[in-house]
Amino acid sequence: MYGSSARLVATALSLTGLWATAASAHHSFNTYDMSKTVAVSGTLKEFRWGAPHSSMVLVYKDKTGAAAQMSLISGSPLAFSKQGFAPRDFHKGDKVKLTYHPYVNGLPGGALASLTMNGRTFSDAEAAAAIAGGTAQ
């Protein structure tokens, strides 16, 4: 009986630990070079909405002028919603201008800093806070 209780407590504690890890993990921007901000224009291929992070695939022209794709991580649907952007505002083929903090490893893409579409701009508050030292690790 006590053995079962102990196991339950141990499981609960380990789950709590996992939760804490998961909750803090999304604040890390270590994968990105937050000291750099790069601008790019292109068309949206895909937007994957999720929490705490969404991601998008952008089709752009690389240095050789060839069509290439990059992946960008961005905020949750609610973060966009707070600035007047809803997921249903974004469609495949939409032309967008972006700024982002590139991947440290040099792969195309990174963490979204801002997105301008149809004359309106979304600014990623979480990335900005990370640069300011608020939540960056």
Place this chain on the structure above:
Amino acid sequence: MVRFIRLGVGAILVGAMLCPGSGGSAQVQSDHPAFEGVWKIVTSTTTLKLPDAVPFTAKGRNEYAANKKMKARGNYDDYDITTSRCSSPGVPRLMLTPMRFKIWARLGYVTFDFEWNRAIRQIDLHATRQPDVMGDDLVPTMTGDSRGHWEGDTLVATTTNLSERTLLDDLLPHSVDMKVTERLRLTDPNTLENRITIDDPAYYTKPWDAVITYKRQPDAIFPEDICLDRIQAHQPAFPTS
């Protein structure tokens, strides 16, 4: 000790309710248990409706033609992410699966448990809507928000908030504002008919119907099905027959 006995009895009761084909217990929470069971499409098809019979808008026709070109080139990831990477086919394409699916009605939901990639879709029969964890109507999803009610022996389900990342079949496009209405009824004890109405003014000039028929199959526990394994084995991600 008494508590353990109570827990054990409770577990048995819950298990019996969740176990398909468990006789009388299957009817406990379902007003229309006749739908419950294993089903399979009668005629395999990749096409919800022949394109000549679909009332395209100019936008719809252009996107359909673009999808056809990408299919011919094998650029599936540019228009059909079910085929390229096993993303959910969504509604209504899931209903075209040539593999089996199981229906059960429990706790105010009609659940479709698909053999394909062990996908799930659910129709919510509650009078009041359940809150969406991502925010109501904020995020379109592959299977959308399906709400249903019974009209006599017909289950009428309306699905909205469907992501544009899905297709209606292997080619037909749709917008995020599409409304899919399904009217499911038994035409005999072993035949299930699904009349699907597509209402999407951005892509189609008027609502249009397609009718899919399924035959009842022997009750079964479905084997594991991993779509990504099929891709690795160079087999079709979403089988066509």
